[in-house]
Amino acid sequence: MRLSAPAAPEAASTVGFEAPAQLDAPYGVYIHIPFCDHICPYCDFNTYAGQSERIPAYVEAVKRDAEHWSPRFDRRAAASVFIGGGTPSLLAPSQIAEILAACRETFVIADDAEISMESNPSDLTERYCVGVIDAGVNRISIGAQTLDRRGLRVLGRRHESGTTAAAVKAARAAGFTNISLDFIFGWPGQTLDQWRSDLDRVLHGEVGGSPPDHLSLYGLIVEPGTPMADAVRRGILTPVDDDAAADFTKLACTILDEAGWLRYEIANWASGPEKASRHNAVYWRNGDYAGIGAGAHGHVGGDRTMNQPAPQRYIDALRDGRSPITNTETITERTAMGETMMLGLRLLQDGVSRKAFRLRHGIAMEAQFGPSLDRLRDLGLLDIDHERVRLTERGALLANSVCAEFL
Numbered sequence: 001m002r003l004s005a006p007a008a009p010e011a012a013s014t015v016g017f018e019a020p021a022q023l024d025a026p027y028g029v030y031i032h033i034p035f036c037d038h039i040c041p042y043c044d045f046n047t048y049a050g051q052s053e054r055i056p057a058y059v060e061a062v063k064r065d066a067e068h069w070s071p072r073f074d075r076r077a078a079a080s081v082f083i084g085g086g087t088p089s090l091l092a093p094s095q096i097a098e099i100l101a102a103c104r105e106t107f108v109i110a111d112d113a114e115i116s117m118e119s120n121p122s123d124l125t126e127r128y129c130v131g132v133i134d135a136g137v138n139r140i141s142i143g144a145q146t147l148d149r150r151g152l153r154v155l156g157r158r159h160e161s162g163t164t165a166a167a168v169k170a171a172r173a174a175g176f177t178n179i180s181l182d183f184i185f186g187w188p189g190q191t192l193d194q195w196r197s198d199l200d201r202v203l204h205g206e207v208g209g210s211p212p213d214h215l216s217l218y219g220l221i222v223e224p225g226t227p228m229a230d231a232v233r234r235g236i237l238t239p240v241d242d243d244a245a246a247d248f249t250k251l252a253c254t255i256l257d258e259a260g261w262l263r264y265e266i267a268n269w270a271s272g273p274e275k276a277s278r279h280n281a282v283y284w285r286n287g288d289y290a291g292i293g294a295g296a297h298g299h300v301g302g303d304r305t306m307n308q309p310a311p312q313r314y315i316d317a318l319r320d321g322r323s324p325i326t327n328t329e330t331i332t333e334r335t336a337m338g339e340t341m342m343l344g345l346r347l348l349q350d351g352v353s354r355k356a357f358r359l360r361h362g363i364a365m366e367a368q369f370g371p372s373l374d375r376l377r378d379l380g381l382l383d384i385d386h387e388r389v390r391l392t393e394r395g396a397l398l399a400n401s402v403c404a405e406f407l
Contacts, residue, residue, distance in 0.1 A: 019344030019353060020286045020287075021287035028282035028287065029078050030279075031083045032046065032307075033087065033091060033293065034311055036086055042156070043226065044223035055095065058314075061317075065307075078107045088118050089123035116140070121163045126170040141216070142181050144164040144207075156227075180216060185198075190248075215269045217269065219249065265347055283343060286343050294313075302331050305329075307325055337406075342403040345399070352365070
């Protein structure tokens, strides 16, 4: 395999997420909260509306579920805990505190662990944020999605841009120093000017009085079986095409680069290297993680697991002393190597380390994927040097196709 010239100094790793992770590396703990006030029309996650009365029993089930996981990590340290959903902010701070206390009793949680929680803007008051900080949360992710009123309605969101601003202000006042905002771009009818307005308002501190520390920007995917897919099928909504989606991505890259933000992963930007998501890096580095909660996936010791997705069945299984795991897949080494490439290449600054690949998989990267690497490099999609393999700027625009080459 021919090598490219070494990357220029400014392209060197600036985040330090070496991929792949080694088998004894710190792991992550994911806790899924499947409850929502309502289901957004684009959402295909494991979520349920109208079941909030099950939350107390669900919290007890989550605490029991955590106990099942600890023996699998052999006292390794957890680098992160992520409470996702669904809408975790439907839980009271006291319930978040119960869950995190159970995690500390069950797992070895690093002193400097990143403890993240997803939230709906409508749920965040200063008092609520103080409560979850006291519970142990040190990073909060707020589902803004857009600041455009029409866009919020298209996406089925019930809050307004002012709600997001109030949530950010409340989180800052409570003491959060690590705030992430989620945005969706490319929704039907969105223009580049509307997208520019969203980004400019956020970066200039017009949303809550200060810019966030992290941004997750996701291009809308119309998932089969969702109400939005039905609206597209019936001609009610028209999704943007691939060229337009690329234009939205390019605009975000330009604006955030000029503002000095770091695009460290395909869909994620940080105001500085220290604000990059350490929990999500566990996934991108093909690391291990506990999957707790209804429908949660876990990954440890070469096995991938999936829990019972229905909340009541999940609660019943754990109440009766049964495992909530409904499916276990043993990952072959060939699949593991492909997933290392597919996931690691999403890390735009760090890419996949040749040394770490050999240590993890016992074979040189070029011995396993030489022809694919050569072809993708010759197409201008990969930058390959003596240390690592990374997506080029063009490769990042075609990331899904490039990464699929290795599976």
